[in-house]
Amino acid sequence: MLIPHPLLGLRDAQEFTYLGDARLIERPDGMAAGAEAVFADYVYLRDNPAGVHRELWFHEQGDRSWLVVTRDTVTHEIISAELARDVAMRGKGGAA
Amino acid sequence: MHFSGFRVIKEALTGHKGWKPLWRNPDPQPSYDYIIIGGGGHGLATAYYLARTFGQARIAVLEKGWLGQGNIGRNTTIIRSNYLLPGNEPFYEFSMKLWEGLEQEFNFNAMISQRGVLNLYHTDAQRDAFRRRGNAMLLAGADAELLDAAGVRAMAPFLNFDNARFPIKGGLLQRRGGTVRHDGVAWGYARGADMRGVDLIQNCEVTGFRIEEGRILGVETSRGYIGAKKVGVAVAGSTGRVMQMAGMRLPIESHVLQAFVTEGLKPVIPGVITFGAGHFYVSQSDKGGLVFGGDLDGYNSYAQRGNLPVIEDVAEGGMAVMPMIGRARLLRSWGGIMDMSMDGSPIIDRTHIEGLYLNAGWCYGGFKATPASGYAFAHLLAKDAPHDTARGYRLDRFARGHVIDEKGVGAAPNLH
Ligand SMILES: Cc1cc2nc3c(=O)[nH]c(=O)nc-3n(C[C@H](O)[C@H](O)[C@H](O)COP(=O)(O)OP(=O)(O)OC[C@H]3O[C@@H](n4cnc5c(N)ncnc54)[C@H](O)[C@@H]3O)c2cc1C
Numbered sequence: 412m413l414i415p416h417p418l419l420g421l422r423d424a425q426e427f428t429y430l431g432d433a434r435l436i437e438r439p440d441g442m443a444a445g446a447e448a449v450f451a452d453y454v455y456l457r458d459n460p461a462g463v464h465r466e467l468w469f470h471e472q473g474d475r476s477w478l479v480v481t482r483d484t485v486t487h488e489i490i491s492a493e494l495a496r497d498v499a500m501r502g503k504g505g506a507a
Numbered sequence: 508m509h510f511s512g513f514r515v516i517k518e519a520l521t522g523h524k525g526w527k528p529l530w531r532n533p534d535p536q537p538s539y540d541y542i543i544i545g546g547g548g549h550g551l552a553t554a555y556y557l558a559r560t561f562g563q564a565r566i567a568v569l570e571k572g573w574l575g576q577g578n579i580g581r582n583t584t585i586i587r588s589n590y591l592l593p594g595n596e597p598f599y600e601f602s603m604k605l606w607e608g609l610e611q612e613f614n615f616n617a618m619i620s621q622r623g624v625l626n627l628y629h630t631d632a633q634r635d636a637f638r639r640r641g642n643a644m645l646l647a648g649a650d651a652e653l654l655d656a657a658g659v660r661a662m663a664p665f666l667n668f669d670n671a672r673f674p675i676k677g678g679l680l681q682r683r684g685g686t687v688r689h690d691g692v693a694w695g696y697a698r699g700a701d702m703r704g705v706d707l708i709q710n711c712e713v714t715g716f717r718i719e720e721g722r723i724l725g726v727e728t729s730r731g732y733i734g735a736k737k738v739g740v741a742v743a744g745s746t747g748r749v750m751q752m753a754g755m756r757l758p759i760e761s762h763v764l765q766a767f768v769t770e771g772l773k774p775v776i777p778g779v780i781t782f783g784a785g786h787f788y789v790s791q792s793d794k795g796g797l798v799f800g801g802d803l804d805g806y807n808s809y810a811q812r813g814n815l816p817v818i819e820d821v822a823e824g825g826m827a828v829m830p831m832i833g834r835a836r837l838l839r840s841w842g843g844i845m846d847m848s849m850d851g852s853p854i855i856d857r858t859h860i861e862g863l864y865l866n867a868g869w870c871y872g873g874f875k876a877t878p879a880s881g882y883a884f885a886h887l888l889a890k891d892a893p894h895d896t897a898r899g900y901r902l903d904r905f906a907r908g909h910v911i912d913e914k915g916v917g918a919a920p921n922l923h
Binding site: 424429431448452454455458459464466484485486 | 810921
């Protein structure tokens with residue numbers, strides 16, 4: 412698989428390590444009320460779709476950036492890739 | 508139809524005209540007492556043990572394709588009970604004991620071959636860890652022997668003992684481990700269940716659940732609605748997809764694992780050999796092919812095929828530990844989809860929906876569990892109480908902090 416890195420162009424997926432569902436970016440607040448149950452869900456439960464999936468890939472053997480890669484889990488087709496930082500900033504309502 | 512040596516000779520002398528299909532091919536009834544979703548090893552074993560306990564119950568297995576099309580028909584057929592943790596070891600040893608009596612019990616040749624499983628070690632620390640594992644096995648009533656380098660050399664002189672990075676210093680041997688003809692297991696259980704009145708319904712995909720006021724009423728299928736008092740789900744790599752239809756999120760990701768087989772060779776490998784450090788395991792089938800595998804592809808996948816980098820990685824692992832494998836031609840490779848759980852251990856439990864039960868999370872070690880999984884799941888379905896050996900496999904263990912993390916890699920399913 413080739414991952415279209417937004418800065419570096421097409422890179423071999425072998426240069427990356429995989430973390431999983433991109434929703435892991437949205438880490439809950441550990442100090443909030445009810446954090447224990449929310450964290451159990453966050454750490455252990457997953458959507459596990461057959462089809463389009465947004466996931467985190469770490470360019471470990473490259474520029475060490477984290478990417479959010481959108482990929483089809485049935486065909487292995489890679490639809491898009493963006494810097495996880497941009498996705499996270501957007502989530503916080505910041506300028507990306 | 509009863510199989511025996513006499514029968515084989517009789518058929519041989521009369522042109523093999525007396526053999527019959529191993530199971531009927533019935534249409535679905537409007538409703539059942541028990542529906543098992545998934546005609547893989549675990550689903551068929553569950554139906555078999557359920558029917559054996561309750562001759563009177565109306566039981567059906569619903570399979571979207573043909574019986575045994577899933578992981579039961581794709582795995583590398585290794586059975587062993589060399590686990591470490593108290594939540595796991597007694598369960599897998601229970602499974603091993605069931606394997607040992609299985610062929611007599613269901614009167615079917617599954618080619619159970621206890622040719623031994625040898626796990627290699629390469630450092631003093633790994634030896635100590637294996638010694639501890641061996642002791643845990645002995646305590647649970649299993650067998651284990653720690654071999655030094657000379658002991659391994661006597662069994663498998665062809666291994667690369669002087670590998671610069673992973674010199675072989677010895678191994679943990681379970682002589683009762685080995686391999687089983689995987690299709691034979693599916694067929695044996697299917698035949699046994701069918702003989703006890705279970706309807707095995709193929710080409711019948713479950714497409715939804717009918718749930719009212721927190722209780723299951725039945726399932727929607729590609730062949731219409733079928734009512735049921737209790738529904739057990741045993742769909743291996745499709746668990747995420749199927750349970751999503753019941754509105755459940757699970758501690759599971761689906762990943763692809765590949766397997767490989769070479770051309771047929773004369774007998775060269777005495778039993779199963781595993782090279783954990785490079786993640787490579789190999790055995791030889793009765794037809795002579797070397798059967799081997801290694802790592803997962805490592806990312807969520809529902810494609811029943813793998814990608815090339817892992818093929819290369821597995822081949823490298825093989826060459827590192829067993830250079831002579833480089834002379835063998837690879838005939839085939841394929842992939843199976845496994846439900847990788849967050850602690851690497853299985854789930855056999857009720858769900859919060861009354862009448863809906865789950866058997867899942869077998870990662871890539873669930874074949875050896877087939878008899879015990881079926882037995883324990885049937886026990887749970889029938890009695891609404893967990894089987895003694897499967898008490899640790901609760902669904903809420905993650906939230907309670909009682910994970911069974913055999914490999915110690917935590918909530919990283921692609922590392923288990
Ligand atoms: C390459 C590979 C090597 C392996 N090697 C080993 C090994 O050496 N030792 C070991 O112990 N384990 C091994 N495993 C793991 C083992 O094969 C599995 O854990 C085990 O087979 C899973 O249980 P099962 O047999 O019931 O699954 P399956 O045979 O996959 O059964 C599940 C069934 O459910 C059906 N299904 C899915 N969705 C639906 C639906 N909606 N409606 C109806 N039916 C549905 C599927 O078609 C399938 O037939 C390996 C797995 C793979 C892929």
